[in-house]
Amino acid sequence: MIQKPILLFLLFSSFSLSVCSQPRHAPKREFRGAWVATVANIDWPSKPGLSTQIQKDELIRILDDHQRTGINAIMFQIRPAADAFYGKGREMWSRYLNGVQGKTPAPYYDPLEFAITEAHKRGIELHAWFNPYRATLTLIDSHTSPNHITKQKPAWFFTYGGKKLFNPGLPEVRTYIVQVVMDVVKNYDIDGVHFDDYFYPYPEANQVIRDSEAFYKYGAGFKNVEDWRRNNVDTLIHILSDSIHAAKKYVKFGISPFGIWRNRSQDPEGSESNGFDGYSKLYANARKWVQEGWLDYINPQIYFPFGYAVAPYDKLVDWWTDNAFGKHVYIGQGVYRSMENRQGWSDRRQIPNQIRYLRDNPRAQGSVFFSSKSVTNNMAGVKDSLRNNFYRYPALQPQMQWLDVVVPNPPFELIAKSVNRGVALSWKEGTLSEDREQVYGYVIYRFAKGKTINIDDPSNIVKISFNAAQTSYTDMSVSAGNAYIYVVTAIDRLKNESAVSNVAEAKVLQ
Numbered sequence: 001m002i003q004k005p006i007l008l009f010l011l012f013s014s015f016s017l018s019v020c021s022q023p024r025h026a027p028k029r030e031f032r033g034a035w036v037a038t039v040a041n042i043d044w045p046s047k048p049g050l051s052t053q054i055q056k057d058e059l060i061r062i063l064d065d066h067q068r069t070g071i072n073a074i075m076f077q078i079r080p081a082a083d084a085f086y087g088k089g090r091e092m093w094s095r096y097l098n099g100v101q102g103k104t105p106a107p108y109y110d111p112l113e114f115a116i117t118e119a120h121k122r123g124i125e126l127h128a129w130f131n132p133y134r135a136t137l138t139l140i141d142s143h144t145s146p147n148h149i150t151k152q153k154p155a156w157f158f159t160y161g162g163k164k165l166f167n168p169g170l171p172e173v174r175t176y177i178v179q180v181v182m183d184v185v186k187n188y189d190i191d192g193v194h195f196d197d198y199f200y201p202y203p204e205a206n207q208v209i210r211d212s213e214a215f216y217k218y219g220a221g222f223k224n225v226e227d228w229r230r231n232n233v234d235t236l237i238h239i240l241s242d243s244i245h246a247a248k249k250y251v252k253f254g255i256s257p258f259g260i261w262r263n264r265s266q267d268p269e270g271s272e273s274n275g276f277d278g279y280s281k282l283y284a285n286a287r288k289w290v291q292e293g294w295l296d297y298i299n300p301q302i303y304f305p306f307g308y309a310v311a312p313y314d315k316l317v318d319w320w321t322d323n324a325f326g327k328h329v330y331i332g333q334g335v336y337r338s339m340e341n342r343q344g345w346s347d348r349r350q351i352p353n354q355i356r357y358l359r360d361n362p363r364a365q366g367s368v369f370f371s372s373k374s375v376t377n378n379m380a381g382v383k384d385s386l387r388n389n390f391y392r393y394p395a396l397q398p399q400m401q402w403l404d405v406v407v408p409n410p411p412f413e414l415i416a417k418s419v420n421r422g423v424a425l426s427w428k429e430g431t432l433s434e435d436r437e438q439v440y441g442y443v444i445y446r447f448a449k450g451k452t453i454n455i456d457d458p459s460n461i462v463k464i465s466f467n468a469a470q471t472s473y474t475d476m477s478v479s480a481g482n483a484y485i486y487v488v489t490a491i492d493r494l495k496n497e498s499a500v501s502n503v504a505e506a507k508v509l510q
Contacts, residue, residue, distance in 0.1 A: 031366025049099035070391025127192035303334030305344030
């Protein structure tokens with residue numbers, strides 16, 4: 001990533017300081033995500049039909065736990081099967097929320113709105129995770145309301161593997177899915193739109209995708225049904241990308257495809273692997289989506305260990321980062337597999353070693369862990385590794401300079417005062433930036449007096465705030481009798497960071 005030059009504004013400083021940008025062991029910018037799955041109540045809520053307060057309490061515990069671990073992004077599943085964990089849209093409430101599809105939370109609350117507010121309080125981005133094509137998880141009629149879209153528009157769906165799925169080849173289906181996603185983009189303060197790996201269904205024995213009628217009607221110009229299917233998915237991704245970025249330029253669009261695009265035996269552009277591939281099996285041409293610039297990040301699910309001949313972790317990380325076309329790559333990591341005793345997973349150091357490997361690759365910008373519960377339950381000690389080592393210090397989310405390159409103006413009139421067992425800071429918001437964008441939050445840095453000011457070192461970060469209105473902070477993580485110096489920077493919505501404020505100094509009372 002391109003680092004901005006650091007400018008020091010010493011408007012209120014009576015002493016000089018030096019600035020350095022020496023190499024650091026921990027990255028200051030890194031995407032540190034976790035998937036919070038709601039389908040079948042994998043992560044949240046723990047079961048359907050809990051009271052509103054219990055649901056809220058459970059989600060707060062999850063977010064608190066992840067905040068302590070250093071997670072800075074949540075992929076929050078809000079549409080597991082043409083249903084909703086939010087109220088400002090066109091689809092029915094999920095049965096995984098309240099036990100019955102269409103049942104409104106009582107007392108009323110909006111889970112997505114609540115999750116966004118609580119995540120942002122903790123300096124955590126929230127990416128709204130949609131399953132675009134899955135419409136039911138079963139064919140049990142009682143699980144689906146008479147008012148559900150599958151019963152209102154039955155011609156839009158085909159049955160496969162005991163589920164109902166939208167037919168991606170129908171233009172009206174694509175229009176509908178775009179509307180569903182854009183309801184959320186327009187009505188909620190999300191940071192990103194996120195899709196996982198479910199496009200056309202994973203193949204099952206003796207199952208046929210029944211879309212020949214749609215192919216006959218709409219497939220003119222395609223040599224075969226496979227190319228047509230891939231184009232159907234491509235078309236949805238392209239339209240959504242344009243729609244999302246036109247509505248809100250700061251909302252990121254990312255997809256988490258299966259870990260293999262194509263094998264080299266199938267395509268000279270493919271990876272050194274020999275496994276199931278998303279291109280021919282799921283009709284997901286993920287490499288094209290990045291190459292065309294439709295995505296802001298790709299998040300391949302590389303749930304495989306080192307040395308696994310079919311799908312070697314290191315070879316796949318290298319392939320995806322070599323095919324990023326300037327966009328971000330966040331590696332999807334299968335923490336749930338870390339307790340297995342096969343294919344190399346018996347080595348409990350797999351996940352830590354995978355993080356080390358991707359960090360050594362300058363074209364990889366972070367990780368997303370599946371799933372939330374695997375991390376909070378500390379499977380194979382992964383949470384301990386994150387807290388005590390990899391995520392010991394905070395990190396800002398990586399910049400996306402193709403979306404916004406203008407940095408905010410710095411805060412000014414920073415003041416530090418010693419208070420009982422702490423240091424009280426206050427400052428003033430800087431002037432509007434060149435693009436007239438409002439400040440989104442602040443980063444507070446602390447240094448022992450006499451130390452070099454180095455804002456590239458994340459060990460100096462005291463607080464990352466997503467609250468522009470909060471221009472004060474009391475630092476209680478200090479030691480009596482010691483003197484400290486502070487600087488504050490401003491961040492915008494896409495985490496572009498300003499130059500530093502003036503310097504303020506305080507000595508903590510004994």
